[in-house]
Every structure is written in C-alpha cells, then in structure tokens.
Amino acid sequence: xxxxxxxxxxxxxxxxxxxxxxxxxxxxxxxxxxxxxxxxxxxxxxxxxxxxxxxxxxxxxxxxxxxxxxxxxxxxxxxxxxxxxxxxxxxxxxxxxxxxxxxxxxxxxxxxxx
Amino acid sequence: xxxxxxxxxxxxxxxxxxxxxxxxxxxxxxxxxxxxxxxxxxxxxxxxxxxxxxxxxxxxxxxxxxxxxxxxxxxxxxxxxxxxxxxxxxxxxxxxxxxxxxxxxxxxxxxxxx
Numbered sequence: 001x002x003x004x005x006x007x008x009x010x011x012x013x014x015x016x017x018x019x020x021x022x023x024x025x026x027x028x029x030x031x032x033x034x035x036x037x038x039x040x041x042x043x044x045x046x047x048x049x050x051x052x053x054x055x056x057x058x059x060x061x062x063x064x065x066x067x068x069x070x071x072x073x074x075x076x077x078x079x080x081x082x083x084x085x086x087x088x089x090x091x092x093x094x095x096x097x098x099x100x101x102x103x104x105x106x107x108x109x110x111x112x113x114x
Numbered sequence: 115x116x117x118x119x120x121x122x123x124x125x126x127x128x129x130x131x132x133x134x135x136x137x138x139x140x141x142x143x144x145x146x147x148x149x150x151x152x153x154x155x156x157x158x159x160x161x162x163x164x165x166x167x168x169x170x171x172x173x174x175x176x177x178x179x180x181x182x183x184x185x186x187x188x189x190x191x192x193x194x195x196x197x198x199x200x201x202x203x204x205x206x207x208x209x210x211x212x213x214x215x216x217x218x219x220x221x222x223x224x225x226x227x228x
Binding site for chain 1: 120145147149155156157158159160162169170172205212215216217218219220221222
C-alpha cells in the first residue's frame, strides 16, 4: 500500500535558519505529492505540490522537488520566520493507482524562535 | 478566495449519541471527502463522494458512518452511535476533478465523545 514517512518533530530553529523537513514515500502508481501546513487552531492549507518527477513546487519561500529515484519530496526554506511555526504534513495522491484519498505523513511540528 | 467551511467548529457529545458534521465545499467542486485526525496521529482518509454516491471508503468508514449531500451545497458526515474512540478532528475537503487534483480542506470540527 501507499505510505508517507516524515522526520519526527518537533524541529526547533532560530529565525533566519535554513529549514529541511524530510519526506519519503511509497506508492503503487505515479503519485502527486503535496505539502500541507496547519497553523495553530486552523485547518490544513495547501503549501505546494508537484505532480510528476523532477517537478519543483514552491510557495512563500518554501520549495520541494519530486525525486522519483529517491522517492523523496523534502521541504526546504532558506530563511525561516517566526510566522512559519506550524505543523507540516507531507502527502501523496495516488489516483492513477485508483485511490481517492490522500495518504499523509504523521506531520512535523516546526517551532521557530526569535 | 473560495474556501471550504465546516460547522460546528467544536462538538461535545455523549457516547452512543448520533452526531452530524456539516461541510460546505467550494461551489464548483465535484468531489468531496472526509478525513479524521485523532490527537497526535496522522490525518486519515475516511470517504470520498462523487455524483451523489460514495466513490471510495477506507476501512475506518464502517456501518456507523454515513455521508449525504442533502442539497446543492451541504455535505454531511453522520456518526450513528458515537464511541469514545471517535473523538478526533474531522476535516472535510473538496476538489474540482478527481485525477491529480488538489484537495482543499476546511478548518475542521473537533469532536469530543464523553
């Protein structure tokens, strides 16, 4: 079956530090890959996505590249801000494999200190 | 920007009671979904709905769950006889089409079963 593995948190960084949150996946088909973010007290918001190998998704300074050879979709940001503190979820959609539902990782809690 | 809305934001109920969680998907979307997130765990897919019928359901979505689109805008999740383990955050999502398409999530309903 499909699965997503994310690095365990919490991840604590200082403002302006470089961020990497690792995500690897297993899928039977050719998935699309997503990063969702959940700010405190809010729902899931789409941060970025990539639909095929070597695609790079980007938004709000965050980037992730779909690497089929390493089955990875690591999230990066060059300089984090306090406002980036949230829980980040990596997810895949394997609709080509016949699945409607997204498969999520466990989430990584990111804490940015001033 | 259109968004998915959910009501109520919080619900407390007694074990064995029925609850109905409500969602208004984005108006031109055709696919609707329910997910749940038990505290500290992964976001899990429950069910997808298209053309007034269930498209796919997970193992979690047993006979105590049902979904309905009672009118042109609402999409509901009913839990017939709640159990303690149903306590979770329930997210509704919608997408415009099925294949490779982004799902947009609502803010969630936090259900507490006592």
